[in-house]
Amino acid sequence: MAQYLSIKARHEDALLFFRMGDFYELFFQDAVQAADILDITLTARGEYDGKPIPMAGVPYHAAEGYLARLIKAGCRVAVCEQTESPAEAKKRGSKAIVNRDIVRIVTPGTLTEDALLPARQGQALCAISLGAGGTEAAIAVCDVSTGRFDVSALAADALADTLTAYPLSELLVSEGDLDKPTVANAVAASAAPVTFRPARAASHISGQTLMKETFGVSALEAFGDFTRAELASVGLLLDYVKLTQAGADIRLDPPIRAQANGHLAIDPATRTSLEIDRSMRGERDGSLLGTIDRTVTAPGARLLSARLSRPSVDRAEIEARLDAASWFADDRDMVETVRASLKAAPDLERARTRLRLGRGGPRDLAAISRALIAAHEASTRLGEDVSALPGKIANAAEALNLSNSLNLRQLADDLETAITENPPTLAREGGFINKGWDSALDEARSLRDDSRQIIAGLQAKYAELTGINALKIKFNNVLGYFVDVPARHGDLLMKAPLSETFIHRQTLASNVRFSTQELSELAGRISRAEDEARSREIAIFDQFCKRIEALSSTLAHTANAIAELDVAAATAEWAFVADAVRPALSDSIMFEADGLRHPVVEAALKKEGQGFTANNLSLSATEEATTRLLLVTGPNMAGKSTYLRQAALAVIMAQAGLFVPARSLTLGLTDRVFSRVGASDDLARGRSTFMVEMVETAAILNQATERSFVIMDEVGRGTSTWDGLAIAWAAVEHLHSVNRARSLFATHYHELTKLVDDLPGAANASLRAKEWKDDLVFLHEVQCGPADKSYGVQVARLAGLPKKAVKRAAQILKQLEAEPSAPESLPLFAAAGFAPAPNEDEPEHQAEPSEADKLLQQVDPDALTPREALDMLYRLKALSQN
Numbered sequence: 035m036a037q038y039l040s041i042k043a044r045h046e047d048a049l050l051f052f053r054m055g056d057f058y059e060l061f062f063q064d065a066v067q068a069a070d071i072l073d074i075t076l077t078a079r080g081e082y083d084g085k086p087i088p089m090a091g092v093p094y095h096a097a098e099g100y101l102a103r104l105i106k107a108g109c110r111v112a113v114c115e116q117t118e119s120p121a122e123a124k125k126r127g128s129k130a131i132v133n134r135d136i137v138r139i140v141t142p143g144t145l146t147e148d149a150l151l152p153a154r155q156g157q158a159l160c161a162i163s164l165g166a167g168g169t170e171a172a173i174a175v176c177d178v179s180t181g182r183f184d185v186s187a188l189a190a191d192a193l194a195d196t197l198t199a200y201p202l203s204e205l206l207v208s209e210g211d212l213d214k215p216t217v218a219n220a221v222a223a224s225a226a227p228v229t230f231r232p233a234r235a236a237s238h239i240s241g242q243t244l245m246k247e248t249f250g251v252s253a254l255e256a257f258g259d260f261t262r263a264e265l266a267s268v269g270l271l272l273d274y275v276k277l278t279q280a281g282a283d284i285r286l287d288p289p290i291r292a293q294a295n296g297h298l299a300i301d302p303a304t305r306t307s308l309e310i311d312r313s314m315r316g317e318r319d320g321s322l323l324g325t326i327d328r329t330v331t332a333p334g335a336r337l338l339s340a341r342l343s344r345p346s347v348d349r350a351e352i353e354a355r356l357d358a359a360s361w362f363a364d365d366r367d368m369v370e371t372v373r374a375s376l377k378a379a380p381d382l383e384r385a386r387t388r389l390r391l392g393r394g395g396p397r398d399l400a401a402i403s404r405a406l407i408a409a410h411e412a413s414t415r416l417g418e419d420v421s422a423l424p425g426k427i428a429n430a431a432e433a434l435n436l437s438n439s440l441n442l443r444q445l446a447d448d449l450e451t452a453i454t455e456n457p458p459t460l461a462r463e464g465g466f467i468n469k470g471w472d473s474a475l476d477e478a479r480s481l482r483d484d485s486r487q488i489i490a491g492l493q494a495k496y497a498e499l500t501g502i503n504a505l506k507i508k509f510n511n512v513l514g515y516f517v518d519v520p521a522r523h524g525d526l527l528m529k530a531p532l533s534e535t536f537i538h539r540q541t542l543a544s545n546v547r548f549s550t551q552e553l554s555e556l557a558g559r560i561s562r563a564e565d566e567a568r569s570r571e572i573a574i575f576d577q578f579c580k581r582i583e584a585l586s587s588t589l590a591h592t593a594n595a596i597a598e599l600d601v602a603a604a605t606a607e608w609a610f611v612a613d614a615v616r617p618a619l620s621d622s623i624m625f626e627a628d629g630l631r632h633p634v635v636e637a638a639l640k641k642e643g644q645g646f647t648a649n650n651l652s653l654s655a656t657e658e659a660t661t662r663l664l665l666v667t668g669p670n671m672a673g674k675s676t677y678l679r680q681a682a683l684a685v686i687m688a689q690a691g692l693f694v695p696a697r698s699l700t701l702g703l704t705d706r707v708f709s710r711v712g713a714s715d716d717l718a719r720g721r722s723t724f725m726v727e728m729v730e731t732a733a734i735l736n737q738a739t740e741r742s743f744v745i746m747d748e749v750g751r752g753t754s755t756w757d758g759l760a761i762a763w764a765a766v767e768h769l770h771s772v773n774r775a776r777s778l779f780a781t782h783y784h785e786l787t788k789l790v791d792d793l794p795g796a797a798n799a800s801l802r803a804k805e806w807k808d809d810l811v812f813l814h815e816v817q818c819g820p821a822d823k824s825y826g827v828q829v830a831r832l833a834g835l836p837k838k839a840v841k842r843a844a845q846i847l848k849q850l851e852a853e854p855s856a857p858e859s860l861p862l863f864a865a866a867g868f869a870p871a872p873n874e875d876e877p878e879h880q881a882e883p884s885e886a887d888k889l890l891q892q893v894d895p896d897a898l899t900p901r902e903a904l905d906m907l908y909r910l911k912a913l914s915q916n
């Protein structure tokens with residue numbers, strides 16, 4: 035208990051997994067909490083302060099599953115192992131306790147086990163740090179399971195957007211930054227578990243020191259010119275990795291400095307509403323990624339996911355990705371052969387990292403060998419002449435071809451020869467090295483096997499000696515090898531002369547067990563040979579780990595090449611299936627789509643045997659007279675949202691370097707995509723539906739630039755009609771005249787369609803529907819010009835509203851339409867020649883009080899006689915007419 039308590043005291047914030055033999059035990063409050071989460075038995079062991087100590091335990095060989103559940107439930111787990119064997123402890127005295135120490139702290143952002151990680155998704159542990167002025171920030175992001183490590187500097191108010199572009203599993207924040215609004219905002223937007231760290235961990239000095247230490251360099255220039263904030267974020271990150279790895283060396287690849295503004299910015303609300311990698315229900319199914327992902331390797335799947343989450347703004351990079359995909363798209367057979375080879379490649383990236391971290395096993399060695407062989411095979415399919423291939427494929431072909439690296443070839447060959455077909459997860463289980471690889475191992479094994487043979491022979495000899503045919507030689511963990519006879523023969527062996535050979539060990543209800551001198555000697559020989567074999571195997575395993583560590587950066591390169599090739603082939607494969615094309619990129623600010631479709635809606639309709647109607651869209655912010663803002667109207671359910679979303683998705687896919695579902699698309703590179711689609715409460719952050727809608731609208735109107743792409747759906751519907759209409763009206767004008775972004779604006783306010791008369795860059799489009807025999811038929815076709823009406827009541831009927839209610843709604847609608855105060859007569863529309871939105875930089879004009887105002891200010895109504903009041907009214911009327 036003293037040992038337990040001293041270790042626990044250092045890890046108050048984590049559940050302590052205290053290794054005792056074959057179990058991890060938890061005590062006190064930890065036990066109560068874990069028993070509750072894991073649904074395991076809570077027992078008690080010993081006493082502390084006169085009270086029983088609550089205890090719960092999990093078997094070590096099944097610990098991964100339990101760990102996964104605890105992490106999912108938001109816990110952190112400190113794993114405490116026995117750092118010596120009981121035999122070693124005994125050397126210090128018969129009562130000595132085995133030494134124990136923390137070997138690792140498992141947190142949501144530092145997982146490496148396959149069982150604990152989704153294979154097709156990365157995990158990002160991210161540290162954020164603010165510069166001294168509070169406007170500059172930096173983030174350091176790593177994936178402990180693959181070794182990737184990125185650092186970037188950015189504006190503080192871009193933190194939230196950037197964070198949500200990563201598959202964030204844990205966010206590290208310095209306690210010194212706790213009260214900064216930009217940080218609080220980023221933390222709230224990220225929705226990942228947050229770990230607060232002492233401010234001293236986030237110093238640029240600590241960042242410098244740790245980085246030098248980790249990568250064994252004396253100067254950091256080789257990695258780039260880091261800002262103070264970047265170094266501080268690196269310090270925060272590396273300090274935490276070190277802490278959770280309990281002093282083991284940090285094993286990350288050298289940092290890649292992501293370019294500031296190197297990505298298409300997508301804010302968290304847009305990300306969610308466009309369902310890029312998660313559907314609204316939080317699942318991968320039904321998201322864009324879930325629909326288009328045809329990768330066959332785990333690193334490929336993670337790369338595709340990263341590209342969709344962080345599309346590029348670098349034209350050369352996007353073109354290079356598209357070149358690679360196009361090369362495959364021209365040759366379907368090539369796609370099939372390469373994918374077939376890659377399919378056999380296990381997750382090299384994570385296997386490599388587990389081995390580097392000392393958490394790997396023989397299965398990871400086999401994974402590396404199989405991945406290298408599969409990758410080599412894929413590279414040979416790409417053709418002899420690498421120079422004829424597009425850049426990315428040529429690079430991958432060279433990296434994967436084992437003939438280009440003697441060391442890798444040797445490693446792959448050796449692993450293939452040495453490691454058995456189905457090796458165990460843990461090296462100490464043994465039996466994973468093939469016969470013929472190591473003569474000392476073979477010798478130990480044959481000694482063991484020979485002795486086993488002799489033991490098998492002993493059974494026949496003893497049966498003959500005793501005349502007991504049912505005599506057996508068995509083995510268990512308590513007695514080791516023993517002679518087992520049915521109970522009725524027990525006495526015979528316990529009496530002379532047989533009792534001289536057979537030594538009684540155990541009497542059970544139906545059996546009696548004995549040992550013999552000869553058996554014990556043989557058992558000793560077997561166990562020594564087994565120990566020898568095991569330590570030989572572990573030594574061989576360690577040698578392989580060292581070779582892998584030495585080749586670590588080459589292997590990282592191989593894993594990247596596998597991912598690149600896989601994504602390019604998968605893009606082409608999806609293009610075949612979905613009839614997608616390569617987008618053309620342009621420098622002018624345009625969006626010209628012919629026959630554009632929504633990949634997810636189309637796939638869903640296809641499953642039901644229905645077709646999807648493709649539509650065109652042409653926007654350009656380059657020239658004044660062309661349409662940059664399209665007002666989209668149409669009945670409910672006509673396909674407005676789908677039309678808007680497919681355009682935004684096409685921008686994202688194209689800039690991710692993927693093909694787009696269209697007959698053709700030309701896209702002027704976009705700096706940001708904004709989407710305000712549908713509204714939901716964000717009660718956790720104390721925001722009502724309308725508030726959320728306005729916050730998102732504000733973000734767009736404040737930030738969208740001429741290079742941005744904006745879709746806005748039904749802005750203003752969360753409040754009263756007139757307020758909503760007024761807000762929508764103002765938003766359209768602002769988008770058109772101030773932001774000047776390429777925009778699609780869907781609305782049910784038909785009054786807005788008149789705006790195009792005054793806004794030269796705006797036009798109307800509508801989705802067609804036909805009334806047919808009292809029914810409504812949606813054509814899903816976009817046409818020029820505004821829609822005639824909403825058909826809301828018809829849609830309500832389709833949705834199954836009670837007949838009585840539908841009838842009543844139709845009646846009310848008729849009345850409203852007939853009333854003189856219908857929207858057409860609103861003052862809002864009288865002012866059709868709407869003045870341009872006031873420029874924010876200019877102070878708003880303060881009108882002088884009018885003569886009538888001045889007069890009114892002097893009047894005290896209570897002091898007036900009725901006669902004077904009437905006079906005053908005449909004077910005011912005269913003044914106002916002047």
Ligand SMILES: Nc1ncnc2c1ncn2[C@@H]1O[C@H](COP(=O)(O)OP(=O)(O)OP(=O)(O)O)[C@@H](O)[C@H]1O
Nearest residue numbers: 645646647648669670671672673674675676677814
């Ligand atoms: N181009 C299309 N081709 C075929 N079906 C489509 C198309 N667009 C939309 N749909 C179908 O119509 C349904 C409704 O589309 P959507 O949500 O875009 O309509 P909406 O006009 O935005 O409706 P509301 O105004 O009620 O929000 C979709 O779920 C889809 O099944």
